[in-house]
Amino acid sequence: MVDSRSMEPHEHPVDPMASPNDGDDIEIPEDPDFEQALKGLPEIKVPQSFLPSVMFQVYEKHAREKIVLWQVVLIALLLLGGACAFLALDVAALMESTGEPSLAQAFNNKVEAVLNNFDQVIAAFGTLVSISWSLAKGTAAHFVTQTPPLVMAVLAAALVALVFGVRRFLDR
Amino acid sequence: MDESSLTDEALVEKIKQGNIDLFEEIVARYQRKLVNYIYRMISDYDSAMELCQEVFIKVFNSLDKYNPEYKFTTWIHRISSNATIDWMRKKKLDTYSIEGNDDDSPGLRAQLEAKVLSPLQDLEMSQLQGRIEQAIGELPFIYRQLIILRHLNELSYDEIATAVDLPLGTVKNRIFRGREILKSKLAEDMSRQGGSKRG
Numbered sequence: 172m173v174d175s176r177s178m179e180p181h182e183h184p185v186d187p188m189a190s191p192n193d194g195d196d197i198e199i200p201e202d203p204d205f206e207q208a209l210k211g212l213p214e215i216k217v218p219q220s221f222l223p224s225v226m227f228q229v230y231e232k233h234a235r236e237k238i239v240l241w242q243v244v245l246i247a248l249l250l251l252g253g254a255c256a257f258l259a260l261d262v263a264a265l266m267e268s269t270g271e272p273s274l275a276q277a278f279n280n281k282v283e284a285v286l287n288n289f290d291q292v293i294a295a296f297g298t299l300v301s302i303s304w305s306l307a308k309g310t311a312a313h314f315v316t317q318t319p320p321l322v323m324a325v326l327a328a329a330l331v332a333l334v335f336g337v338r339r340f341l342d343r
Numbered sequence: 344m345d346e347s348s349l350t351d352e353a354l355v356e357k358i359k360q361g362n363i364d365l366f367e368e369i370v371a372r373y374q375r376k377l378v379n380y381i382y383r384m385i386s387d388y389d390s391a392m393e394l395c396q397e398v399f400i401k402v403f404n405s406l407d408k409y410n411p412e413y414k415f416t417t418w419i420h421r422i423s424s425n426a427t428i429d430w431m432r433k434k435k436l437d438t439y440s441i442e443g444n445d446d447d448s449p450g451l452r453a454q455l456e457a458k459v460l461s462p463l464q465d466l467e468m469s470q471l472q473g474r475i476e477q478a479i480g481e482l483p484f485i486y487r488q489l490i491i492l493r494h495l496n497e498l499s500y501d502e503i504a505t506a507v508d509l510p511l512g513t514v515k516n517r518i519f520r521g522r523e524i525l526k527s528k529l530a531e532d533m534s535r536q537g538g539s540k541r542g
Contacts, residue, residue: 199500199519205526209494212472215382217374221392225370225399232403233363 351415359406370399373416376496377423383491384427385434386480394430398423413505420498420506424488431484478528486521493518 258281266277315323346354346368358365377398382391401422409418479487492498492506500518504511 199515202522205522206494208471208475209490212475212495214375215379215388215391217378218392221374221378221396222367222370225374225396226367228396228400229363229366229403232400 352411355406355409355411355415363403366403369402373419374399377419380420380423380491380496381427383476383479383495384484384488385431390430394426395423398426401426414502416498417502417505420492420496420502421508424492424507427488474529474532475525478525478532481528482521482524486517486524489514489518490521490525 262274262277262281265271265281266274269277269280271277271280318326346365349357349365349368351369351372354365354368358369374395378391378395381395381398382388385391385394398419402419405422409415479490482490488507489503492503493500498506500511500514503509503518504514507514509517
């Protein structure tokens with residue numbers, strides 16, 4: 172959202188030392204020493220990531236503005252149409268291979284087969300997660316019971332140092 | 344065509360026509376000035392970076408409202424100045440305050456660019472710069488803002504007057520007063536230093 176106020180005159184703090192002739196256009200005497208002293212002030216370094224970060228936000232904003240609702244709807248309809256076409260081809264292939272004359276029955280069989288496949292995939296995934304969890308638990312228990320406390324402390328310190336190191340690296 | 348040879352106003356015109364890649368050139372031209380201005384106003388490095396990013400995004404979002412009759416540099420400084428005042432008010436920092444901040448914070452020191460000087464020169468220079476930084480930080484907001492815009496960001500008096508929306512005479516008067524306050528602070532500081540050395 173654009174802050175429109177940013178371009179409008181801002182209410183300015185009052186000058187506690189203001190005098191009635193404040194608005195008069197005075198001539199400010201040159202002061203080369205003063206100018207020199209201020210010019211010598213070191214600059215605050217801008218990190219290299221600054222520019223890419225700003226441009227990323229700019230592109231993101233631009234892309235978001237360019238997306239129009241009808242385009243989203245069109246893409247969704249195209250995807251849906253594609254999915255329906257593939258399903259129809261599958262059902263037709265099933266009717267041909269099994270000799271099933273009824274389209275509704277073939278569709279039913281196809282959906283059932285897909286759901287069975289899905290069940291199998293879910294079951295396989297569940298088994299995989301369960302095995303991984305048992306392995307991790309066993310390894311952690313073995314590590315805690317068999318490793319000397321000093322080694323564990325050193326490893327923990329190394330881990331903390333690594334986290335801080337990565338954070339500092341990313342902050343650069 | 345080389346975009347670095349284009350004026351700010353020409354760049355903005357091309358960005359408005361859809362060539363948004365050119366906004367990178369705008370950021371490259373102004374990031375140093377705006378970061379330095381904002382940092383010296385709020386004395387917080389991380390917030391200055393964040394606020395400066397916000398300023399650039401505001402600038403991009405508002406390019407359609409930019410009137411090419413005015414100089415782009417004035418316009419961008421105006422947005423930056425307003426965003427800084429908003430930020431200070433939101434954080435309940437007193438924009439009237441004469442309270443200063445400790446500019447010798449490690450955050451600043453860590454970010455200062457290294458200069459090739461002998462160790463003694465380096466020490467003297469860093470002490471002097473530290474004192475000037477501190478004196479600027481102690482200036483009341485209304486003077487600090489104008490001194491930074493004039494002497495560090497090198498805007499003309501007219502440009503400053505447009506950027507902060509104040510009459511030219513007021514700007515000149517405040518810069519003059521700000522300079523006097525800054526000089527007296529530095530003189531005070533030096534005489535105190537001299538006194539403590541003799542003592």
